[in-house]
Amino acid sequence: MTQHLTDVRILVADDQKDVARTLCRPLQKAGARVHYVTDGQAALEQMASRPYDLVLIDMKMPPGEWGGLWLLQQMKTEGWSIPSLVLSGEGSKQQVIEALRLNAQDWIVKDDTADLLERCTTILTEHHQRCFETATHQLPTPLAYRFARYAHTADADKRLIEGLHTLEAILRFAAVIGLASTPPTPLKGITAEQLAAPSMGTWFTLCTALTKAPNAGEDFTRTLSWLVPEPSDHQCVQTLIALRNDLAHGREPSHPNQEDHLHTLLTRFAHRATCAWRTRLVTPTSMTYDGTQFFIDVLNLKGVTRPTPETVALPNSVITGQPLLITKDGTPTSLAPWLLTPADESTSALRCLLFDGLQRTKGSALCTTTPFRYTKTDDGEKPPSVLDSQAVWPTLEKWTAPSATGPANATHQPAKQTHPALRPGPPDSSGMLS
Template sequence: MSAASPCPRRPRILFVDDQRDVAVTLSKLLPKGSFECRFADDGEAALTRLSAEAFDLAVVDLRMPPDDWGGLWLLRELSERGLAIDTLVLSGEGGQSETIEAMRLAHDFVMKDKAAIELPERIQDVLARSQRSRADFAVNQLPTPIALPYQRMQVPLDRESQLRASLMTAEAVARFCALAAVSAIRTEGPLDQSVLTHLVRPSFGTWQEICRRLLPQVRDRVLVRWIEAVCVTEANAVVQHRNDVVHGGGAPASGWDGALADVLGWLDWFVLTARTSTPLELVVAGPMAFTGSTYSVDLAVLAGAAQSVAPVRADVATPLVTGRVYLQSAGGYVDMWPLVLADGAPTGDWTVKVVDGFQQSRHGETSTTDRLKYVDLSTGARDTSAQHQLGELLSGREP
């Protein structure tokens, strides 16, 4: 979705005010049916919702619980937790030091006595900037297996080509979340081999099904939010449009424009979910040294186009395998090998490959010696010559 295109879904706004009637009145200033409005009665309730759900914007009153300046407390908490949620502050006290700090932390500010006139336009302005920020975030900060297809989607094309590119990006999102779920579950114990039936000829629908099946077992809260975004009802339309285009051989039932709006709307929802969550990153483990109590390791971040930058030094309790790709979150490091592979050097760019099924040696039969198939994210080429086998995926270690 280009930065200039309109948001193809209804934005979600959280109004945070201890006076619910005031918050409801403010929400009615917006065009009817154009937004999905929700409410929280104090800063703590808002923080709970904003930590667990995706919102395009939070409209925050400063004077409310907890304490006297609960709105400022909320803004501080969002900042300290690294939650990149766009906020607009309402206040009737423009000269207070607390108000000045809130103006620094928030994305915009409206005096309460001018809200009836200024609030709708200010909300639209913040949402427009937020959409541009999401596009930049998707291209430059999302993990490379998602960011590279997203970058290619930005090239201006005719409607049919745009839809096909957006469907490929949607599949890349679902595939990454499914592979992350498989990797996370594998750390807890043996992987259910029935999952493999979906990997012979994977597509958006099969990756989505893997996400649905594994979601109840995933413990990492951030990864759960990403997987939930793949499983929402709106994503089912993506499956239908893909089947229409790929298997039907013609225009989707809802037409090119309608289908494109559905796919872009879901992609925008996923990017919003990722941007407003605690960061989830792909990293490559580099040189490592034991410090006596922990291991100090250099980590290269695989984000955007996977162009190498200075590695990040981190201390880990258990050693990482040099050269392997890990999913990093607040919960620790999940080994993605051999589902995601990266070749490169600290001074160059990375070549990243992701699993896209496996090659059965015998039709209809699955063997641990079946070869994994990969997609080279730099070229889009399919790689069936890799030496990695299905048994390595199941065990998480080399044979």
């Protein structure tokens, strides 16, 4: 069972640092990445800045006498659902009962940790087994649909293709959040040709470049970190991109045994995202003002079911019909024009459409009026070729590197022969592969 702990990220909150390191030595030998903090406040700060799969919490630590209970209460109040294991000392039975009431998954006597490795593995295995179903219901709709398709695909060959589409959907969604929340700036290594017809590799390159941009959006960096927490994790994604390109171009895969790596990567992302996603994806439908704040009726785009109506209070007005990310503290970020949520003409249900490059005819060059192209994220009809988003090439040009060719010089590249399951089109039009 210890293979489940390879590269798993565990946060240990214990003011007895030497004791904690000795305690967690078996976890590190099993391949876990263990990080240590000495109080509950530092643990919260770590969870806000880095992804974790499991938290080990000592009951008696700052703040106060029972800082472990304080930390569990804060996690519950602030919406963190990262699984936790309580380290209990002698005489803290009542506190352990309270910890379990505050959503701790299990507890262990701190002086008797022979089965710590097994307990941690069991907790993570149970969470991983249900993470895809949870993702289908709790993640933002553009991701939920993809995870639903992956989870419900039984055929091994089709499951690999669906898994690669799901990985691309994660990269695309993260890039869209990054473009919406980061001030426009030329990105190193990003060319006009790439953004005009983005591939899976382009999305990853774009995400990587955005992390280095000044004032990169926190929601973006957090979302991407659930997939690649450290720079050393990038190689796994690059290998899977190479696998997708091999399949798409009809080549023999250069990495034929990557299915397990892909499944592990998607499992870890689904687990981390469902445990730590605290931002709402909504579309405002109407708005009123009471003299001090705006009360906005929205449709919450969560899971694969119809959006649910809610009302949120914001200090400033927003544009109805344009999708927003609303953080836990109520800060809104408009995702237009990178994500659109038009109503379906036949059902009036909202659609989630993501940016997918530029609309161009064969042989045409980019110009100032070249409009954005969009791809669907659900199982509905293919979106019309041109949407009324008013987004055109100059909006995109702000992100290209100074050396990139401009509208006058950019030329259309003919499409390569691709594997049928990976060609642009329903349910995921992803452009030409690089």
